[in-house]
Amino acid sequence: MTLDLIVNLIFATLNILPIYLIASLGGFLSQRVGVYDISMEGNMTFAAVMGIIGFFMADSPWLGLLMGFLSGAFFGLILATLAVKFNLDQIVIGFGLWFLGLGLASFFYKLYVPFDQHTEGFPTLAQLVGYKGELTGFARFLELDIIFYLSIVLLIVVSVVIYRTRLGLQMRATGENPSAADAAGVNIFRIRYFTILVGAGLVGVAGAYLAVAFLQGFTSGMVAGRGWIAFSIIIFGRWKPSNIFWGCLLFAGINGLQVRLQTIGVTIPSDLLTMAPYIVTIIALIIIMSRTGRSRVPSALGIPYYRE
């Protein structure tokens, strides 16, 4: 009984994890090269709708994710153009994109999403290896869908690229000291454009996954601050992929707990229970901030770069 409960909780946690993990890794990439992506919430909302539209083009969740990536990259393109090319205020651009995203989302939703908008998720690992039997205990992890495993792969890829490759070195240099990197022959603008496009695209993928596979449909306000939570995770992850992973696990855990408590019939009003992630964000920020550690914030984060 208790083991079942724990397995259920872990399962629910890992089920939600990809949303936070993919979104915060995407936002992390932008910040690593020195540009705040405040628009994550709006980006995810629009990508959620685009994901559903993509799904219905061919009844394929993969097309949904692709549309999510493209719409996210479109946001990244606007951000990069205004923030990198024209050196304008990244925070204000982010808020503009946030509203644009919310507006575009309901606009597209009203125009293009069919009335019966039920979507289907991704194949689970068990389905992929062709296992048909009933899974119990920890073997249930094979029931997690393929995107969960891919998001873990993404975490490893991002860590390796950032810390072990030449491109990653250039990305870090761009975020830490752009003029030195420029002097060393790094094309700051190309690196920033590329990274922001990929990063914002990943944020879009997270939004599309949320709509297509996790909630399997779009309702207004469905992103419900998850974009902002992902943004906070980057900050209290101190701009390190491994910490970001633990932060995502924490929030996925809270979400999982929420789902589980409701199903086993704990009588806390659901509205009060849904407050938990936001309160935990605040508490986590307090804990991180009051622990005086060496900050890993990219030194050039938020500062426009002018070539001399």
Place this chain on the structure above:
Amino acid sequence: METREQSSLENTPNPNRMPRIKLLNISRLALASPLAYIIAFLLTFLIGGIVILALTGQNPITAYGSFFAYSFFSPYGILEVLAKSTPIIIAGAGMIIAFRCGLWNLGAEGQMAIGAIISTAIGVNLNLPAGVLLPLIFLASFIGGALWSGISGFLKTKFGVHEMLTTLMMNYVALKLLEYMISGPLSMPHPNYPRSSEILPQAQLPFLQYPLNVTFIIALVLVPIVWLLINRTSLGYRLQAVGFGHEAARLAGMNIAKLTLIVMLISGGISALGGTAEVVGDFMRMERNVTGGYGFTAIVVVMLAREEIIAMPFAALFISGMLVGASSLTLVGIPAAFSQILIGLLLLCVVFAGFIERWLKHRWEEKAKVVC
């Protein structure tokens, strides 16, 4: 914030050259800012028009025609614009105080929700004469909103947690609390959908002319009060000093932590009155959409006004005009969310106007150099 950062980036004219620039050129430089703004507005509507044409196939010119005709040239539309601008102006007035102190209070939506909850709780349950009840509602909402955003101020001063994130998170907490209240403790008996009972008749403020109500006057009175607070009081001078730079303010002997806390308290208190205004002036009860996203819209309004309290009501009226105008477009099949698209575009284009402004000034200064 944008204005300050950018002003330091602008090429300051060489003082030796200054007197030799002709008067004509100086006045032309002063034109750069309004010109850039006009370009930004045109650009916004141009892109918005392309969106209409490309996505709905409607003629953007007729769409904009009915848009403006309804929101700015029809009597009912104008009243609606004024009515919708009320909570935005109140929330914006609260936010500007924090922004001028360099504090990102983005929690107006949540503070409004707290104001709404407190006003409803008192307005439904305390049967007092209007002369006592209404001041009590406003005072209690102010205190409630102040304490709510005071949490973020306290976390900022005590732990150094950035107020932008905490105020944003507190929005969602407050909205969930509001939803809990209307479906639980403050729910009316046997509602069709989650909402509270109506507040007592003596707590309801009258309509000037439907849909415009008395709270609009409160909003208008609030603007000069906040202007005086920022520009004519010692607190205002201190908060502006902190806004310009912590180091200088600290060296001048100011207690930044205390000031931060006071500013967050006042800012949240005023913003909460936006929620109160919606309850006692418009809804007369509490529903899920009583805050209507106006607290989020106020963020854009404050940014459009470049944190100037006098410019803020005009920005609020303009944005409110967009919200109202877009609702008239639903008749021709353009979703009302078009207003949000326009608001986002407008903010992006106004940021871009900063670039145009710098470019124009740079160009005209170059020309002035050649002329001399």
